[in-house]
Amino acid sequence: MPVLDDLARPGTDDDAVGGVPARLVAAPGSTEEAAALIAAAQDLTVVIRGAGTKIDWGVPPQALDLIIDTRRLSGVVEHAAGDLITIVRAGTPLAEIALGDQVLALDGPAGSTVGGTVAVNTSGPRRLHYGTVRDLLIGITVVRPDGKVAKSGGKVVKNVAGYDLGKLFTGSYGTLGLITECAFRLHPRPRSLAYVRAKAPAEEAARVREARVAPAAIEIDSASGELAVLVEGTPEGVRERSALLAKLLGGDVADDPPAWWGVDPWPSDGIGMKLSVPLSAVPELAAGGDPVRGSAGTGVLYAAADGITQVERLRAQCVRLGGHAVVLTAPSPVRDILDMWGPVPGLALMRRVKDQFDPGHRFAPGRFVGGI
């Protein structure tokens, strides 16, 4: 297997994923090279890694022969400003995509790559206005576990030709194949923005929505009792809208967000949870005694848990409220005895999808829902 010999180096201690050592690490430089590598690695179990900012998320792999490092699959392929789209390679760090007066409205941990953001489906405060990966991704190129290259979508925003594989790969944690290139819809960079910060309970988020000021984000932090709203637009519009909100909430207009804005509430070696509930349930979740932080405008919040009891309590509460609670990351002793994903509707169908794409169960084995 010359491709494998040429590209792969032995794994080191630093390459271990969730405590599982990697035998080999390879960093292909193009979609074609990645396809050749994967075709040559048909007997190997594989985990895909970008910058590694979320490599400790999900369940540790059951086996790990080869890490495919995407960081050489890097750079902006196309930025068609007039068409408000860009095509970028998967290993490109989000922060390095220079788009002038346009933005790719995705959020992830500092240093995150495009591929990692798509594969794990991270989102931040601005999801209220801009949506998440699934709303911005308009085309995708992948290498299947059998080494075949496939595309879906394209580089125009409006497009209903064929199945939307981009959505299937979004949040799939590397279990369906390698993402090599993504096309995204862009937005104009707002000319002006302001934050409105207030001491206010989560109930007040409903009043912000009703005010018809079209906020870009509504965030709460139950530990500090603060609510903060991001307003974007023209300078005149932002001034008027933020003043209205400040009056409504009894808060202040600021140029900068509060320190907790968009920051994961768990320490680096702690248990981090993502909670999603229907909008009307956010106040109850926020008042439940366990500190939560996140998007009161969409019902996606985050929490640090101090142990399994708290995980189970939060999960029971979210499920009762009609939502979900996923443990994104946890230190190894907890991780080993914890159900990180919780109950998953539609699991039987998901297994069938996995079996079609990766019949040998070699890609990220065991990392995803239901042991996929």
Add this chain to the structure above:
Amino acid sequence: MSGIEELAIRLRASLGHERVVTDRQELRTYECDGLAHYKVVPALVALPQNTAQVAEVVRACADAGVPFVARGSGTGLSGGALPHADGVLIVTAQMRAIRSISPEDERAVVEPGVINLQVTRAATPHGYYYAPDPSSQQICSIGGNVAENSGGAHCLKYGFTTNHVTGLEVVTPDGAITRLGGRAPDAPGYDLLGAFVGSEGTLGVATEVTVRLTRLPESVRTLLAAFRGTDEAGAATSAIIGAGVVPAAIEMMDALAIEAAEAAVACGYPAGAGAVLIVELDGPSAEVAAQFDEVNRLCEANGAFEIRIAADDAERALFWKGRKSAFAAVGRISPDYIVQDGVIPRTALPEVLRRIDELAAAHGVRVANVFHAGDGNLHPLVLFDDAVEGQAERAEEASGAIIDLCIEYGGSITGEHGVGADKAKYMPRMFTDDDLDTMQLVRCAFDPAGIANPGKIFPTPRLCGERPGRHRGAVEYEGAEVF
């Protein structure tokens, strides 16, 4: 007894006599959808009233190995609901209940036969609406919108059906009832909801749909700008987008489309216009006011010789009337026409319109252009007279050549009407065999027997379980009469 006769007996027992149609004359009323030149009479029509009955019909089909096709209002323009001659047509039109409107969750839960506009009507008293607004919104069903991932004039700013559906209850092709997503966002696991929306009925039947409701904007302002030609109108569009304005809609009509609309609905657009733009902005009053002035200025700067600003809802409705009636209006100036749906990068607009003119001249047909200029979604209307020998063929050729143009410029063969039966043949021009094969892996996961709306989207079905790259022969529409 034939398989269909046995199926009819089973379905009459479980659904009731009046919900199973086998009379040839009655079956004929279902022979086509909005793309009326494809006609196939189904073997049986089932009219289920609830999820359990849909599941029963699908299970019966699965047991008998009989294909099924789901149909909502039958307004689709790509033959997505074209029946199968030996199959069952499942019509969801009787499942029309709006189950809940929950402004506090910004969600509505509706049955698949509910009409698109009814959702907005039910939500408006609460200060909300359902954003996707296909031009057929007064008659098209939410179930059909889910199947086709329908768009509309306002999807430039608000996105398509897929961005507004958060949960589905579906009957998969084995007859099982499954929930995908729900009221809360970000359900764990694969985004099968995202794969299902827009799968054109090939992955199963949606039996309940949870949609996002959008807050009604504080302000809506609409202008109509008249230009000498499409080049100027296209330049104005680019200038507006380039200035960082995201209008709710930018729609363009060319001279021929305006002529048709005037003949049909007397919309009173400015005389002498070679192109008109309808630009609509919505949002907080403070934003809209600032941006509206800018749009006005940019239209003038790019050669608009008349700009009208809608003074009230009535005038706004009049601006839209010409645009929304344009497809049907073309019937006033031409005995026959083909509605095309393709997408190009917006910046290629002037060049592609010139190429379409050349194509029309070369084929001896006229082409009227109506389109969502903001997102490059073209709807060329190819006009012809079937009574004139050879015109239908030339129109069909011109229409196909326009699709090739869209692909050449890096666009898509369909922006909102879907692939259906009509464009499956074009799919290999846009996608490789491996691309199509990979999409069909999803199909195999949902429908290994290939009984859900077979023959749509994919020109060559993949035999599930076989090694990739090998295909069974393409299936033609048995009994399809194409005229």
